[in-house]
Amino acid sequence: MEIRRAESDRDLTGYAQVWNSITPSEPITVAETKRRLARQPWRLYLVAEEAGRIVGSGFAGRTDSAERAFLAVRVLPEWRRRGIGVALYEVCRPHAVELGAAMISGRIAEHDSDSLQWAANLGFAEVGRDVELVRELGDEMPAAPLEGIEIKELTAADHNAIYRIAVACWPDMATPEPMPAPPYDDWAYEELRGPVVFGAFDGERLVGYAALVTRPARPDVLEHGFTARSQPPRPRDRHRTEADAARLGGRARLPRARHLHAGGEQADAGDQREARLPGAACVDSGASRRVNCRRL
Numbered sequence: 001m002e003i004r005r006a007e008s009d010r011d012l013t014g015y016a017q018v019w020n021s022i023t024p025s026e027p028i029t030v031a032e033t034k035r036r037l038a039r040q041p042w043r044l045y046l047v048a049e050e051a052g053r054i055v056g057s058g059f060a061g062r063t064d065s066a067e068r069a070f071l072a073v074r075v076l077p078e079w080r081r082r083g084i085g086v087a088l089y090e091v092c093r094p095h096a097v098e099l100g101a102a103m104i105s106g107r108i109a110e111h112d113s114d115s116l117q118w119a120a121n122l123g124f125a126e127v128g129r130d131v132e133l134v135r136e137l138g139d140e141m142p143a144a145p146l147e148g149i150e151i152k153e154l155t156a157a158d159h160n161a162i163y164r165i166a167v168a169c170w171p172d173m174a175t176p177e178p179m180p181a182p183p184y185d186d187w188a189y190e191e192l193r194g195p196v197v198f199g200a201f202d203g204e205r206l207v208g209y210a211a212l213v214t215r216p217a218r219p220d221v222l223e224h225g226f227t228a229r230s231q232p233p234r235p236r237d238r239h240r241t242e243a244d245a246a247r248l249g250g251r252a253r254l255p256r257a258r259h260l261h262a263g264g265e266q267a268d269a270g271d272q273r274e275a276r277l278p279g280a281a282c283v284d285s286g287a288s289r290r291v292n293c294r295r296l
């Protein structure tokens with residue numbers, strides 16, 4: 001078995017194939033992976049090759065938190081329990097240390113007890129759970145207007161003002177450690193690459209924003225990106241529903257939601273939970289556990 005950095009087209013293709021077969025709800029493309037690597041050379045992409053076939057992948061890179069690195073190890077099911085996952089992790093771990101991280105975290109599907117055990121054996125402990133919500137778009141009701149607030153599409157001229165709101169609100173995300181907003185260029189690359197950004201205006205003042213973000217490997221899916229509001233709700237807003245809060249962009253710790261076009265199918269890993277609510281357009285497409293390792 002050989003473990004090496006994925007840099008060639010063949011290796012990056014193998015990396016994407018392993019990733020997509022194990023994480024179909026968050027597919028990646030080779031082109032996008034190359035772009036990310038070119039922008040952020042500190043990203044470590046690894047492949048494990050056995051008998052001429054890429055059977056495992058590893059990733060280590062920075063997160064918005066300086067003290068925490070991100071880890072993603074994947075091994076095709078028929079190649080598991082042979083030490084490949086640990087071997088990939090053992091290359092990722094020193095890379096995370098080199099990046100200055102004091103801990104490393106990853107995500108594991110909620111019902112994947114083997115992978116949870118694997119992580120526990122390596123000293124990881126659960127620090128949180130994420131639930132992704134999917135909404136299939138159909139006949140959408142027009143939004144009820146909010147008194148004193150106007151929602152408008154934003155342009156490039158507003159980007160600095162949006163970023164100021166992101167910087168103010170990013171630390172409010174429910175993360176185990178402090179998480180400042182990323183630098184402007186990284187933020188803009190991730191958050192402004194969708195078709196539209198909406199702003200909430202109180203008079204002339206931009207007080208909140210929400211963006212739809214594209215996923216290169218899933219053109220039929222738009223992700224509801226970070227939603228932020230720069231000031232506390234007014235008293236008259238307090239009775240409003242969560243849907244209103246989402247639309248207005250409360251600094252609410254709302255889970256990221258993905259929006260599917262009508263008829264779009266959400267591909268789900270077999271080990272992920274899918275609960276279709278009768279008569280409702282919201283789908284809980286899977287929960288994952290965030291695990292952190294404090295052994296770096």
Ligand SMILES: CC(C)(COP(=O)(O)OP(=O)(O)OC[C@H]1O[C@@H](n2cnc3c(N)ncnc32)[C@H](O)[C@@H]1OP(=O)(O)O)[C@@H](O)C(=O)NCCC(=O)NCCS
Nearest residue numbers: 071072073074075080081082083084085086106108115118
């Ligand atoms: C988690 C994951 C990467 C583990 O991959 P893996 O290649 O099976 O991991 P390893 O083989 O290195 O795991 C070592 C285990 O195999 C056992 N093992 C190693 N060599 C072995 C061999 N020759 N025969 C039998 N067992 C062996 C070890 O004893 C160890 O078992 P233990 O966990 O019960 O102690 C894989 O299950 C996976 O892709 N899961 C989905 C993605 C995920 O959740 N990743 C983790 C979060 S980043």
